[in-house]
Amino acid sequence: MGWMIFITVISKRMEIVNNLSDRIRKLKDSSFIRSIRSALSVGERPAYEYHSGTPGPFAVMIKKEISDHIRSWRFIILFVIIILACLGSVLSGLQGFSNAVKAAGRDEESFFFLRLFTASDETLPSFFVFISFLGPLLGIAMGFDAINMEENKGTMSRIMSHPIHRDNIIIAKFVAAIAVLSVMFFFLGFITIGLGIITIGIPPTPQEFLRIMSFIILSILYVSFWLSLSIFFSVRFRQPATSALSGIAVWLFLTVFYSIIVSVIAKAAAPSEMASTQQVMKYQQVIVGLFRILPSELYSDATTTLLVPTVRSLSPLTPEKIYGAIPNASLPLGQSILIVWPQITGLIAATIICFVISYVTFMKREIRSR
Amino acid sequence: MDSSVIEFTDLTKKYGSFTAVDRLNLSIKEGEIFGLLGPNGAGKSTTILMMLGLTEPTFGSVTVCGINSTTNPVDVKKKAGYLPEDVGFYDDYTGFENLMYSARLNSIPENEAKEKVTYLLDRVGLSDQSTKKAGKYSRGMRQRLGLADVLIKSPEVIILDEPTLGIDPKGVNEFLDLIVRLSREEKNTVLLSSHHLHQVQKICDRVGLFVGGKLIALGDIKTLSQQLFSHEPFIIEAGVDSSLKGLGADRPFQHLAEDLESQIRTIQGVVSVVRDNDLFRITASDDITGDIAKAIVGSGLQLKSLSRKEYGLDDIYNRYFEENGNSK
The missing domain is CATH 3.30.70.100 (Alpha-Beta Plaits)
Known part of the structure; x- marks a missing residue:
C-alpha cells in the first residue's frame, strides 16, 4: 500500500518534471539536449560544429568555467577553510576513537568507520555538521556573481554574439560549478577515508564505503541547492553585492531565524497535558514538517540516516512501530536510502525549481551591453 | 549584386507603452557601409539587439543573410559579428587568451585559431600587447580587441554599436580607417550606429536617421541635408x-x-x-x-x-x- 502511494507520488513528480522540460524545450534558443550531446561528443553532431574534431562551444565554456573556478582566490580560500574544518573535526573525532573501537569490537554490524564522519569530541562539531554549515556558504560563493558579473563587465553581450545558444551560458555555469564541487567533495571524502585507514588500520567494509559515497553525493546535492539559489539571485539582481547578500540573508534566515520562529510557534501551539495521543502525534508531525522546509534539516536528516545505519525512522516512533523490532539492528543501505528518499527528492526538487526559475528568467532577458 | 543582406520588415519593439522601434522598414545591400544615426535612446541599440536575436521584436521581423534572427539566432550569429557598445573582456585573461576563447566558441580548430588570432592582433595593432591582461587595456585598445573579436569568425556582416564612443579624436579616425580597410578587403557589409554624424559621415555609403524609433530620412549625407534643408541650405x-x-x-x-x-x-x-x-x-x-x-x-x-x-x-x-x- 505504502509502495503504491510512493510510486504514484514519484510518477506525478515525473509528470511535472516532464511538463517543465517540454516547456523549456519550447523556449526559443534552447539546446539542452543538443548542448549536452555536443559536450559529450556523442550521437549526431549539432549543425554549428562545422569543423569535426573540435569541441563544441558548450564543452569549451564548461572548460573555461571550471578553470576560472579553480584559479579564483575565492574558491581556493573556501576550499582551504573547508578542508581545515573537516580535517580538524575528523582528527579531533579520532581522539579516543581507538578506545571506542576496542569497546565495540570488530563486528560487521558496528559500522565504526562511519563514525569518522559523525564523531566529535565536544570541542569541534563533526564532519557532516561542518559541511551542513559551510556548504551553503560554498554554494553561494560559487554562484552569486555567475551571470551579473558577466553582464556588468560587458562580456555577456560579446560572448552572446558568438554562435552559441543562450542557455549554454547558464547551464555551463551550473554544470561547471557542480563539477568543481563534486571533485572537491570526493577529494574530501577520500582524504578522510585514507586518514581513517591510516589511523585505525582497518579498511571500510563495502557497505560502509557505499554509505560514504552516498553521503558525499548527498552533500553535493545539498551544496547544489545553494548554488542554484545563488545563481538565481545572480540572474535576478544586477549587482553582485546584492545577490551575495540576498544569498547570505536566505541562509541566515533559514539557519538561525527560521528555527527560532518555529520553536515560538511550537511553544504557542503545544497541546495541553490532557491532550490525546493523536493530538500529540499531529502536533509533532506539524512541527517536524515545518522544520523539514529547511534544506539543512533535509540534509542532516538524510545524512544521519545514511551514516548511522541504526536509524530506522525519522518520524515519532509509536510503541506499535517498535513492537517486534530487533533492538540496535542496523538497516541495509537500500532501506536507509528508502527512509530518506523524500528528503533526497525534496533537495533535488528545490535545486531544480531554483534552476528552472533562473533559467526561464535568463532566457527571457534582454541582453544589453553594460 | 544589389541583393540585400539585412532586411527589416515592419520591425517593432515595445517596452510596455513605450515604443522603442516603430515599424522599421529598411534593407541594407551587400558590401555597403551603412550608418544608423540618431540621438541616445532613439532605438538604435534595440534594433541591433533584435538583429542578433538578443531580444525579441514585438512585431515584424528582421533577416540577416536571409535568416530570421528571432527564430534562428545561432545561424545569424555565425554570419554576423557584433561589437557591442563598450565591449568587455575577461580581465584576468590576456588579449590573446580572450580571442582564443572566442575562436573556440566558434569551433575553429586550435592550430588555425592560433594563427588567426595572431594575424588579427597584428591587424588591429595589438600584437605587442597580446600578452598583457585585458583588464589593463585602455578604452581604445579594448575597442580594437573587440574588432578583432568580431573578425575572428570571418563574418559576412559586421555590426558595430557606437564603436567610436569614448575614444579620442585621433583614435576615432584610426579606428574608422581600420574598419573601412578591413571591411573593403573582405567585402563585408557593415552596419554601424552612432550619434556623431561627423565621425561616420566620411566612411558611410549611406546613413539612416533614426529618431524616436522611426527612420525619418535615408540616403547619403548630401541628399539627407538637401532633403531636410531644401529651402535654406x-x-x-x-x-x-x-x-x-x-x-x-x-x-x-x-x-x-x-x-x-x-x-x-x-x-x-x-x-x-x-x-x-x-x-x-x-x-x-x-x-x-x-x-x-x-x-x-x-x-x-x-x-x-x-x-x-x-x-x-x-x-x-x-x-x-x-x-x-x-x-x-
Missing part, C-alpha cells in the same frame, strides 16, 4: 563689434544694428535673420556670404567674424524637431 553667422570703439558713431549701437538687420533682410536669397545683440544668424537659399560682408561694412559697423556653418547632425535633429513641432 546655408547658415551664415556674422558677429559685429558692439563697442563702436574708434568709429566716432553718432548713434547708439542698437539703432545701427536694427538698421543693419533690416538691410540684410533685403538681400536676395535671405530666408531669415535672427539677431542676438551683436550676433546675426542668417539662413539663406544661396551662398551669400559676400553680400552680407558688404552690407555689414557698408553699415558703418565693424565686422568681427563671419562664418558659414555646415549642417551637422545637431542641426538635422533640430530641424526635425522643429518640423515636428510645427506640424502639431
Whole structure:
C-alpha cells in the first residue's frame, strides 16, 4: 500500500518534471539536449560544429568555467577553510576513537568507520555538521556573481554574439560549478577515508564505503541547492553585492531565524497535558514538517540516516512501530536510502525549481551591453 | 549584386507603452557601409539587439543573410559579428587568451585559431600587447580587441554599436580607417550606429536617421541635408563689434544694428535673420556670404567674424524637431 502511494507520488513528480522540460524545450534558443550531446561528443553532431574534431562551444565554456573556478582566490580560500574544518573535526573525532573501537569490537554490524564522519569530541562539531554549515556558504560563493558579473563587465553581450545558444551560458555555469564541487567533495571524502585507514588500520567494509559515497553525493546535492539559489539571485539582481547578500540573508534566515520562529510557534501551539495521543502525534508531525522546509534539516536528516545505519525512522516512533523490532539492528543501505528518499527528492526538487526559475528568467532577458 | 543582406520588415519593439522601434522598414545591400544615426535612446541599440536575436521584436521581423534572427539566432550569429557598445573582456585573461576563447566558441580548430588570432592582433595593432591582461587595456585598445573579436569568425556582416564612443579624436579616425580597410578587403557589409554624424559621415555609403524609433530620412549625407534643408541650405553667422570703439558713431549701437538687420533682410536669397545683440544668424537659399560682408561694412559697423556653418547632425535633429513641432 505504502509502495503504491510512493510510486504514484514519484510518477506525478515525473509528470511535472516532464511538463517543465517540454516547456523549456519550447523556449526559443534552447539546446539542452543538443548542448549536452555536443559536450559529450556523442550521437549526431549539432549543425554549428562545422569543423569535426573540435569541441563544441558548450564543452569549451564548461572548460573555461571550471578553470576560472579553480584559479579564483575565492574558491581556493573556501576550499582551504573547508578542508581545515573537516580535517580538524575528523582528527579531533579520532581522539579516543581507538578506545571506542576496542569497546565495540570488530563486528560487521558496528559500522565504526562511519563514525569518522559523525564523531566529535565536544570541542569541534563533526564532519557532516561542518559541511551542513559551510556548504551553503560554498554554494553561494560559487554562484552569486555567475551571470551579473558577466553582464556588468560587458562580456555577456560579446560572448552572446558568438554562435552559441543562450542557455549554454547558464547551464555551463551550473554544470561547471557542480563539477568543481563534486571533485572537491570526493577529494574530501577520500582524504578522510585514507586518514581513517591510516589511523585505525582497518579498511571500510563495502557497505560502509557505499554509505560514504552516498553521503558525499548527498552533500553535493545539498551544496547544489545553494548554488542554484545563488545563481538565481545572480540572474535576478544586477549587482553582485546584492545577490551575495540576498544569498547570505536566505541562509541566515533559514539557519538561525527560521528555527527560532518555529520553536515560538511550537511553544504557542503545544497541546495541553490532557491532550490525546493523536493530538500529540499531529502536533509533532506539524512541527517536524515545518522544520523539514529547511534544506539543512533535509540534509542532516538524510545524512544521519545514511551514516548511522541504526536509524530506522525519522518520524515519532509509536510503541506499535517498535513492537517486534530487533533492538540496535542496523538497516541495509537500500532501506536507509528508502527512509530518506523524500528528503533526497525534496533537495533535488528545490535545486531544480531554483534552476528552472533562473533559467526561464535568463532566457527571457534582454541582453544589453553594460 | 544589389541583393540585400539585412532586411527589416515592419520591425517593432515595445517596452510596455513605450515604443522603442516603430515599424522599421529598411534593407541594407551587400558590401555597403551603412550608418544608423540618431540621438541616445532613439532605438538604435534595440534594433541591433533584435538583429542578433538578443531580444525579441514585438512585431515584424528582421533577416540577416536571409535568416530570421528571432527564430534562428545561432545561424545569424555565425554570419554576423557584433561589437557591442563598450565591449568587455575577461580581465584576468590576456588579449590573446580572450580571442582564443572566442575562436573556440566558434569551433575553429586550435592550430588555425592560433594563427588567426595572431594575424588579427597584428591587424588591429595589438600584437605587442597580446600578452598583457585585458583588464589593463585602455578604452581604445579594448575597442580594437573587440574588432578583432568580431573578425575572428570571418563574418559576412559586421555590426558595430557606437564603436567610436569614448575614444579620442585621433583614435576615432584610426579606428574608422581600420574598419573601412578591413571591411573593403573582405567585402563585408557593415552596419554601424552612432550619434556623431561627423565621425561616420566620411566612411558611410549611406546613413539612416533614426529618431524616436522611426527612420525619418535615408540616403547619403548630401541628399539627407538637401532633403531636410531644401529651402535654406546655408547658415551664415556674422558677429559685429558692439563697442563702436574708434568709429566716432553718432548713434547708439542698437539703432545701427536694427538698421543693419533690416538691410540684410533685403538681400536676395535671405530666408531669415535672427539677431542676438551683436550676433546675426542668417539662413539663406544661396551662398551669400559676400553680400552680407558688404552690407555689414557698408553699415558703418565693424565686422568681427563671419562664418558659414555646415549642417551637422545637431542641426538635422533640430530641424526635425522643429518640423515636428510645427506640424502639431
